[in-house]
Amino acid sequence: MKHIWINAGELSGDMQAAALLSALREREPDLRATGMGGPNLARAGQKNLFRVEALSVMGIAEVLxxxxxxxxxxxxxxEELAALRPDAVVLVDAPEFNFRVAKIAHGLGIPVYYFIPPKIWAWRTGRVRFLHRHVRRLFCILPFEPDFYARYxxxxxxxxxxxxxMVQWPELETLSPVSGRIGLMPGSRRKExxxxxxxxxEAARLLLRQGRDVRFHCLRAPNMTEEKLRSLWPADVPLVFEQPEDRYAAMRRCECLLAASGTATLEAALAGVPTIVAYRVAPLSALVGRLLIKVKWVSxxxxxxxxxxxxxxxQDQASGDALAAQLGAWLDKPAQLAAVRAATDDIRRRCGEPGSAGRAAEKLLAAMEGA
Known part of the structure; x- marks a missing residue:
């Protein structure tokens, strides 16, 4: 009976790791999974000895x-890896933490695999040498990543x-956006x-003061309570909360979205929803990012x-005024929104056919057999 350790360091990774574990157990029903995760991995059958929520931080300063x-x-x-000695350690994203887990597992002689490897093509590309040394195989989910890693x-x-x-486009395609409905996806980490x-x-209040017929729907993350979110929202601006379990249908019913940079932006694209991407981190994190990040965009x-x-x-561009101005420009020019929706069709095509978790599971099991 195979025993693997899955280490998900973030809630988004927990969701995607759960799909991988479910696919693995379809092929190996007796497979045991232990490690670090959240509610999704737990539902998929992993025994979580460590909780992903304990590590959810953002930015350089926050990590420190x-x-x-x-x-x-x-x-x-x-201690747990040394005692359990699983057949493999599968890391999911979260490089600042998982690189250390990789080094620990490698030092113990346990094969290490990386599902959703870190975005080192964006910054700190020198870390590819660490992956070459400590990780047996990477399973990538972005179409431009294999060429980068293969070069090294x-x-x-x-x-x-x-x-x-997860997004299940054939079902969502039948849903029509509601005119004037603006979705809000402020993230899953407390500080973001x-x-x-x-x-x-602030942006919502400005749009309402302009006399626009708009309504705001917040798609809260599972770990964020409605009480917490309401404490951060203007009391004079109406807000409807959508439950996490119906997040993709809720996205699809929005004419457009405001979203924190991260997995949510790709979810929105796959759901065909035009999205304005926002992000703010501590000044130190922003300074380091400007010096080190090597890509033109973050989303x-x-x-x-x-x-x-x-x-x-x-950063400073993610202000109420700027967000309201961009939303207003879209709402005033439906052709712009239509062009963005058309581009999301191409994004969906480039992300591949359904069944990625099954393909990853098969390749992981094959790699373990050949180890």
Whole structure:
């Protein structure tokens, strides 16, 4: 009976790792899974010895403040890996933490695989040497990644994107956007929500003061309570909350979205919803990012297309005034919204056919057999 350790360091990774685990157990019903994850991995059958929520931080400065807690967790993970000695460790995204798990597992002689490897093509490309040394194989979900890793001699497979299965476009395509409905996706990390949602609220108030017929729907992350979100929203601006379980249908019913940069932007693209991307981090994190980031855009839809399909408003640009201005421009020019929707069709095509989790599971099991 195979035993794997799955280490998901973020809630978005927990969701995608759960799809992989479900596909693995379809092929190997007796497979055991232990590790670090959240509610999705738990539902898929993993015994979570460590909770992903304990590590959800953003930016360089924020990671530093969480460092003592992370180091304690790493020490405990090393103890568990040494005791359990699983057949493989599967890492999911979250490089700042998972690189250390990779080093621990490699040092213990446990094969390491990476599902959804880190975006080192964007910054700190030198870390590809670490992956070459410590990780046996990468399973990529973005179409431009294999060429990058192959240039450095890293064993890599492109399996398509798990979100294609999760978003389920054939069902969503039958839903029509509601005129004037604006969706809000402020993120899943506490600090990013605290930074972005008040700005979204400022933009909403400005649009209403302009006399526009708009309504705002917040698609909350599972770990964010309605009470917490309401505390960050203007009391004089009406807000409807959508439940996490129906997030894709809720997205699709929006004419457009305001979203934190991250997985949500690709979900929105696959659901065919024009989206304005916003993000704010601590000044130190922003400074480091400006010095090190090597790509033109931060959002996945723009990176996949190689051009700005979704407007990106970052740092000081992510203000209520700027967000309201961009939303107003879209609402005043339906042809612009239609052009963005048309571009999302191309993004969906480039992300591959459904079944990526199954392809990743088959390639992972094959790699484990050949180890």
């Amino acid at each position: 403040t969480a460092l003592p807690r992370a180091l304690r967790m790493l020490a405990r993970i090393k 001699g890293v064993a890599v497979d492109y399996v398509g994107n798990p979100l294609v299965d 929500v605290e930074s972005l949602l008040p700005r979204f609220g 996945l839809p723009n990176l996949i297309m190689g051009r700005e399909v979704f407007p990106e408003l970052l």
